[in-house]
Amino acid sequence: MKNLLEAHAVSKNFGDFTALNKVSISVPKGSIFGLLGPNGAGKTTLIRVINQITMPDAGHVLLDGEPLQSHHVQNIGYLPEERGLYKSMKVGEQVLYLAQLKGLSKAEAKIRLKYWFDRLEIGDWWNKKIQELSKGMAQKIQFVVTVLHEPKLLIFDEPFSGFDPINANLIKDEILRLRDNGATVIFSTHRMESVEELCDHIALIHQSNKILDGKLTDIKRQYKTNTFEIGINAADKVALAETISQKFDTSITDFRSLNDALKLNIKLSENESANDLLSYLTTKGEVSHFVELIPSANDIFIQAVKNN
Amino acid sequence: MNHLPLIIKREYLTKVRNKSFIVMTILSPIIMIALIAVVGYLSQLNNNKTRTISVLDESELVTDVFQNTEHTKYNLLNNVSLDDAKTIVEEAETYGLLYIPKQDSIDALVKHIKFYSKETPSLSVISSLESKLENRLRDVKLQEQGIDLDKLTASRTKVNIAQESFIGEKTSKIDSYFKLGFGLAAGYLLFMFIIIYGNMIMRSIIEEKTSRIIEVIISSVKPIQLMLGKIIGTSLAGITQFVIWIIIGSILMTVVSAIFGIDLMQQTPQSEMVQQAMENPEVAMEMQNLIAAFYNLPIANLIIAFILFFIGGYLLYSSLYAAIGAAVDNETDTQQFMLPIIMPLVLAVYIGIFTVIEDPHGTVSTIFSFIPFTSPVVMLMRIPFGVPIWQQVLSFLLLVGTFMLTVWFAAKIYRVGILMYGKKPSYKELIKWIKY
Numbered sequence: 001m002k003n004l005l006e007a008h009a010v011s012k013n014f015g016d017f018t019a020l021n022k023v024s025i026s027v028p029k030g031s032i033f034g035l036l037g038p039n040g041a042g043k044t045t046l047i048r049v050i051n052q053i054t055m056p057d058a059g060h061v062l063l064d065g066e067p068l069q070s071h072h073v074q075n076i077g078y079l080p081e082e083r084g085l086y087k088s089m090k091v092g093e094q095v096l097y098l099a100q101l102k103g104l105s106k107a108e109a110k111i112r113l114k115y116w117f118d119r120l121e122i123g124d125w126w127n128k129k130i131q132e133l134s135k136g137m138a139q140k141i142q143f144v145v146t147v148l149h150e151p152k153l154l155i156f157d158e159p160f161s162g163f164d165p166i167n168a169n170l171i172k173d174e175i176l177r178l179r180d181n182g183a184t185v186i187f188s189t190h191r192m193e194s195v196e197e198l199c200d201h202i203a204l205i206h207q208s209n210k211i212l213d214g215k216l217t218d219i220k221r222q223y224k225t226n227t228f229e230i231g232i233n234a235a236d237k238v239a240l241a242e243t244i245s246q247k248f249d250t251s252i253t254d255f256r257s258l259n260d261a262l263k264l265n266i267k268l269s270e271n272e273s274a275n276d277l278l279s280y281l282t283t284k285g286e287v288s289h290f291v292e293l294i295p296s297a298n299d300i301f302i303q304a305v306k307n308n
Numbered sequence: 309m310n311h312l313p314l315i316i317k318r319e320y321l322t323k324v325r326n327k328s329f330i331v332m333t334i335l336s337p338i339i340m341i342a343l344i345a346v347v348g349y350l351s352q353l354n355n356n357k358t359r360t361i362s363v364l365d366e367s368e369l370v371t372d373v374f375q376n377t378e379h380t381k382y383n384l385l386n387n388v389s390l391d392d393a394k395t396i397v398e399e400a401e402t403y404g405l406l407y408i409p410k411q412d413s414i415d416a417l418v419k420h421i422k423f424y425s426k427e428t429p430s431l432s433v434i435s436s437l438e439s440k441l442e443n444r445l446r447d448v449k450l451q452e453q454g455i456d457l458d459k460l461t462a463s464r465t466k467v468n469i470a471q472e473s474f475i476g477e478k479t480s481k482i483d484s485y486f487k488l489g490f491g492l493a494a495g496y497l498l499f500m501f502i503i504i505y506g507n508m509i510m511r512s513i514i515e516e517k518t519s520r521i522i523e524v525i526i527s528s529v530k531p532i533q534l535m536l537g538k539i540i541g542t543s544l545a546g547i548t549q550f551v552i553w554i555i556i557g558s559i560l561m562t563v564v565s566a567i568f569g570i571d572l573m574q575q576t577p578q579s580e581m582v583q584q585a586m587e588n589p590e591v592a593m594e595m596q597n598l599i600a601a602f603y604n605l606p607i608a609n610l611i612i613a614f615i616l617f618f619i620g621g622y623l624l625y626s627s628l629y630a631a632i633g634a635a636v637d638n639e640t641d642t643q644q645f646m647l648p649i650i651m652p653l654v655l656a657v658y659i660g661i662f663t664v665i666e667d668p669h670g671t672v673s674t675i676f677s678f679i680p681f682t683s684p685v686v687m688l689m690r691i692p693f694g695v696p697i698w699q700q701v702l703s704f705l706l707l708v709g710t711f712m713l714t715v716w717f718a719a720k721i722y723r724v725g726i727l728m729y730g731k732k733p734s735y736k737e738l739i740k741w742i743k744y
Contacts, residue, residue, distance in 0.1 A: 015740050051527040053727070070530070078527040084520030089322065097318050101311055101528040145524070 002065075004029040004153060004184040005050065010059035012045055019045040021208040022059065027153075027186060027201070032179055034199035034216070035188040036301060041205040043188050044081065047155055050186075051078050063153065074103040077146040081157040081188075085130045085138055092126040095145055102149040109148065116144045120170070135162050143171055147178060154178060155186045160194060172198065192298040202297070204304055212304050216297070223295045223303065226268045229253060231261035231289030232281055240284060248277070259288045311529045312537050319512070319541025324548060333549050337557040345564050359433070360402035364393045366410040367417055370444045380433075394424055404429055406437060414445055484693075488665055490610070491689030495660045498618055498685055499653055505546035505622075506629035506649075509539055510642065513633030513726070522726045531723035532715070535634075539626045606694060613691050613700055620707040621684025624714055625649065631718035634725035635738060656682035660689040668693035678703050680710035717742065 005027040012020040020042045027033045037043050048054040050061055052068055061068045063075065086094055092113075099109035117123040120140055130138055139162050147154065156175070160168045175198065179185055187199060195202065195216075203213035212219065234240040240262055244250055249267040257263070262285075268277060274292065281287050295303075323329055362383040365371045374382035383402065385393050390407060397405040404425030411417040421441065423429060447457055513535075516522050525534060632645045659682065663672045668690050677687040677695070683703045691700065724741040 048727075053523070053526050073528050076527070078524070080523040080527070082520045082523055084524075086322070086516075086521055087519050088326070097314070098524065098528070100314055101525065142524070 002029050003027060004064060005186070006062045007046070007050070008059050008062070010046065010049055010056045010061065012042075012049065012054060012056050018208045020049070020056070023205065023208075023210045024059075025203045025210065025213060027184060029184055030179065030182065031201050032175070032185045032187055032198050034195045034202035034297075035186055035205065036190075036195065036202055036297075037205035038305060039190075042208045043205055044157065046205065047078070047080075047157060047186070047188060050153075050155065051076060074149060075152045076155065077102075077149065077151040077153070078155045079142060079146040079157060079159055081161075083139075083142050085141065087131040088129055090126070091128050091130065091133070091141060094130065095141060095148070098145045099148050104149050112148050112150075113144070116148065120144065136164060136167055139163060140167065140171075143174070147174075151183065153184050153186065155188075157188045158190070159187070160189070160191065192296065192301060195297045199297075204301065206305050206308050209308075211308050212300075219300060220294055223300045225293065225295070226270075227293040228266050228268070228274065228277060229255065229263075229289065229291045229293055230266060230277075230281060230287065231255070231257055231259060231263050232285045232287050233259055233261045234285040237262040243284070244281075247280070248272075255289070257289060261288050263289070265293065310533075312533055312540075315529065315534060315537025316541040316544070319538050320544050323508070323512075323542060323545035329545070329549070333552050334556065337553050337560060341557060341560040341564055360400075361433075361437075362393065362397045362400075362402055362405045363408070364388065364390065364405060365408045367408050368410075369414075369417075369448055370408060370441055373440050373444045397424065398426065401426075403433070408441075414449055418445065487692030488689075490692045491664065492660065494614055494618075494688040495657060495685040498621055498688065499657050501546065501550070501618075502622055502625045502653060503650075505542055506626050508546070509542045509626050510629040510633035511639065512538055512542060513630055513722075514636065514639060514642075517634070517637065517726055526723075526726065531726065532719040535627070535630050535719060535722050536715075539623065539630060543622065543626070606692070609697075609700075610691055614688060616704055617684040617688050617707070620704065620711060624680065624684075624707065624711045625653070627711070627715045627718040631714075631721040631725070634718075634722040635728075635741075636725075652681035653685070656685035660686050664689045664693075669695075674699075678706060680707045683707055 003026045005025075007023060007025045009022040009024055010020055011018070011022055023042070023046060025033075025035075025046075035043050035046070045054060049056050050068075052070065052073065063072050066072075089097075095113055096106060096109055099113070100106060104112070114123075117126070120143075122137070122140055122144075125133065125137065125141070130141075133141075143159070146156075154175075159171060159175070163171060172194070175185060175187075185198075187195075189195060199216055201214065202216050202219065204211050214222075232240065241250070241252070241264065244264065244266070249269070251265045251267075253263050253265045255263060266277060268274070278287065278290060281290075358379055358381055360381045360383055361374075362385055363371070363374055364385045371384060374384065376382055385396070388396065393405055393407070404423055407422045407424065409417065409420045411420060418441075423434065423437070450457060450460065516525070628649055632642055632649075635645070636642050656676065659672065659676045663670060663676075664686065667673060673686060673690055676682045677690050677699070684707065687695070687700065687703050720742045721738055728741075
């Protein structure tokens with residue numbers, strides 16, 4: 001597995017302010033890579049470096065093993081967070097213009113636009129001006145502009161903001177389909193549930209430094225606390241809770257269930273196994289629920305930021 | 309990759325198709341011509357009105373100078389007292405009464421000449437009366453001293469110094485006026501062009517920022533390409549507008565003067581005096597000289613210099629406008645940056661008007677025709693008077709050098725500024741951006 005994009009020790013200062021401090025990331029080919037971080041962490045600066053909008057002070061970026069050059073803009077599709085279109089220009093003219101700026105010929109751009117406009121069912125907007133469209137409609141057009149030149153690398157900065165759930169889903173499916181067709185996606189967002197759904201690799205940037213990166217499953221394994229959520233039916237729940245807490249590290253929890261069971265979180269130490277816990281519990285009552293608690297991306301995000 | 313033609317095309321088409329641009333392009337010359345026509349029509353009305361001036365000449369020295377003309381009638385009063393004359397004039401509601409009393413000497417007489425009227429009389433009427441009286445009284449005085457007026461008239465000699473430069477270029481006074489007119493027109497045109505279309509460039513960059521499309525564009529093109537594309541595209545739109553203005557303007561001018569029969573060019577309040585002067589054969593000769601003067605101008609030099617300095621000066625200033633557009637979020641924030649741009653422009657025009665007229669090759673004019681921020685305007689005003697080629701070339705090279713410097717500087721501000729939102733930039737901030 002080769003990396004499509006590698007950034008090596010990229011630094012960028014704006015006057016006295018350090019926006020990026022020796023940040024390195026590796027984006028594997030064909031992955032959806034989540035670039036996460038609180039506001040002002042330096043995500044956008046990193047994305048701008050990759051797009052050659054901003055030149056780094058130090059470090060370098062490789063795309064497909066080559067140092068970034070100006071012709072690489074044709075291989076990258078970028079949907080910035082601060083996005084807009086020329087308000088008084090017609091949709092068709094505008095997308096043709098932007099497609100040609102990405103190096104497509106006019107004829108080729110027209111063919112591809114027809115495909116995409118039919119696909120997203122926006123064909124009849126061709127002669128409308130942007131100012132006549134709603135924000136969500138304009139976003140769809142921006143999405144088309146971003147992917148039209150079939151770039152190897154797609155960068156989406158908060159792609160779902162401004163979409164209603166139906167269109168957000170539509171766009172999400174399109175992103176997954178593009179990935180399946182061979183594109184690599186960098187995905188910058190605050191919305192952790194979409195990270196959970198889409199990303200297989202993540203990097204977390206906080207205060208200009210990268211504090212965490214890797215495969216999402218590896219990171220989750222690393223951040224899991226060996227805690228199990230259990231439900232056990234018993235006549236005297238208070239007594240049972242007392243008994244269990246003497247043997248294990250427990251805390252009361254709650255989750256949806258049909259039974260009126262005792263609900264606990266049980267944290268195991270390193271030398272205790274899940275099987276030991278389960279067989280112990282079966283001696284106390286009927287176990288209706290037994291799940292290992294996997295940290296959510298949200299938990300990891302908050303914890304990693306806090307620890308720093 | 310070179311996207312410049314694509315950007316220029318888009319900028320040009322967007323500008324040209326813009327509704328307010330179209331409306332302005334068509335309406336401006338119509339409004340201008342309409343204004344001129346109204347003014348012309350009104351002043352014609354004014355001139356068609358015949359003024360009647362009553363004259364009570366008790367001295368009987370000047371009576372025969374008051375000959376009726378097309379617009380002024382003189383009503384000579386005899387054998388009435390001043391008070392009666394006043395009553396007569398007031399009741400007749402004519403323009404006014406000129407009173408010349410009888411005195412022992414002319415010197416005493418002139419102190420007592422008076423003009424009575426209901427309203428304050430027009431300045432041109434009074435001065436025309438004054439010059440009539442002055443001429444007449446001078447003749448009377450001369451005759452008193454025994455000088456033969458005919459001989460005096462015959463002895464008048466008109467001197468017209470023919471001017472020629474050492475390399476044999478003939479010039480004349482009328483040439484100078486012509487050159488001045490040409491220079492002023494060129495300089496002023498450049499000034500207007502910079503202000504109108506520089507602002508247009510600035511606004512279109514601000515629009516790109518506020519619509520937030522800039523980051524999408526800038527991920528495919530270099531900022532400097534985008535900036536140059538905008539400058540060139542807008543300039544082409546500007547030239548188109550100018551050409552249309554000139555065409556519509558001249559068509560309308562012809563049509564209006566044909567329909568209303570108003571000679572738009574000629575209606576000045578003193579047209580009567582001008583007409584009198586025109587009848588003078590010497591002036592007519594000068595008019596012919598005027599046409600010769602046009603051919604005397606260094607035309608090839610002028611045209612080339614005009615094109616080069618116009619483009620150079622315009623690009624220099626428009627790159628500054630572009631930088632300002634990139635630095636701010638909205639038009640109200642541009643004020644603080646406008647002054648340093650407008651100042652040298654205004655200065656250039658003033659220097660052109662006041663010192664180039666006085667002395668086209670003096671120290672001040674020469675120095676300012678080399679300083680790049682004033683050189684386009686000042687040099688364009690100087691060139692009709694003949695500027696050595698080496699000076700023109702040096703000045704142009706300086707202009708191009710400075711232009712490259714400002715483009716570099718503007719591009720720096722541009723590439724940082726276009727991605728900067730919500731910050732009200734100060735000069736300090738801008739200098740920091742250049743270092744990024």
